[in-house]
Amino acid sequence: MTTRRSGLREQKKQATRVALREAALQLALKRGPDNVRVDDIAEAAGVSPRTYNNYFSSREQAIVAAVTAEQESRVVAAVAARPTHVRLADALADAVLEQYTEPRDHDELLLITTSPALRDTFLESTAAIEHPLAAAIDQRLGDTGTTARVLAASVAAAIRVALQHWLQPPTAPLTAGGLVVPSGSLPDLLRSALAALAPALDAAEEQAQQSSHQSIGSTDAAPTPQ
Template sequence: MTTRRTGLREQKKQATRVALREAALRLALQYGPENVRVDDIAEAAGVSPRTYNNYFSSREQAIVAAVTAEREERIAAAVADRPAHDRLADALADAIVEQYTEPDDHDVLLLITENPSLRDAFLDTAATLEHPLADAIAQRLGDTAGTLTARVLAATVAAAVRAALHQWLQPPAAPCATGGLVVPSGSLPDLLRSALAALAPALDAADKLQDVQTG
């Protein structure tokens, strides 16, 4: 009985989170993010502002969450599902590039690139990769390298993803007539793969350690 109540409670919490982030994005697209208050988002989702604060710390976080929803879990699942004989470096790069370069809604991408606060919040989402990835990496390595190694590798992967996103969304060096709009520069898949390639030696070493201990 307790398990069922716990399951229903988690489902309700997830539904509330979805309602809040969808309301945040809808209002931001309709009125502009700077004209949306937390109270507006809470009202549109049918909850109190206090409840809102249990899920998101700012309107920017909620808006960006609508774009990046569960991305970190999908990446971790894709890494864990890859065949054991695949390179960890390849599994990570393929999963991250796939999830970060899905077809984006043009209006949503424009919303993020033209608002500095949303750009910062979008960059910060890279940090959410760390914990799910640490679990997926530890699972692939059979925990032979130790949980600390998995956590360190996951943290460096998250940092590499953030660096690639920052490069992609960096403001122009000189003022231009775009009214603050930042036009994404370069190929995001190429930037992600280039950033992650720098970590390949460490990831390959973890693979070899696992092979030695399981061989």
């Protein structure tokens, strides 16, 4: 009974989160992000402002959460779905490219690029992938202690750097109204950023394979009990 109640509670919380982020996005698209208040979002979602604060710390966070909804879980699922014979570096690159370069709604992308606060929050949102990705890497390589967490944090940082270069090129002037025109090829930027991590990913994968073989060898060599 307790498990069932806990499950229903989590479903309700998830439904509230979805309602809040979708309300935030729709209001921002309709009015502009600067004209949306937390109270407006809460009212549109049918909850109190106090409840809103239990889920998001700002309107920007709620808006970006709607644009990037479930992105981190889809990346992790894509990594887990890759066959084990596929190199870890390739599995990660394929998963990230698949989820971060899929066509975006034009209005949503315009919303992000015209607001400095939303751009910053969008870039910060890449950190959400770190913990679930660490678990996926750890499952693939075996119990690696802190290695999986370090690798996942590095992947999140590489994604952020690529997106920052794409959204905030240092030499590109802002257009009227603060619009940033995305610069360069996002797939190329992501590939380049992730390629820098390939040696570390390869080394971790090779070490995990060696440890696995040594463990199997030790089991085979163990004397048979009399």
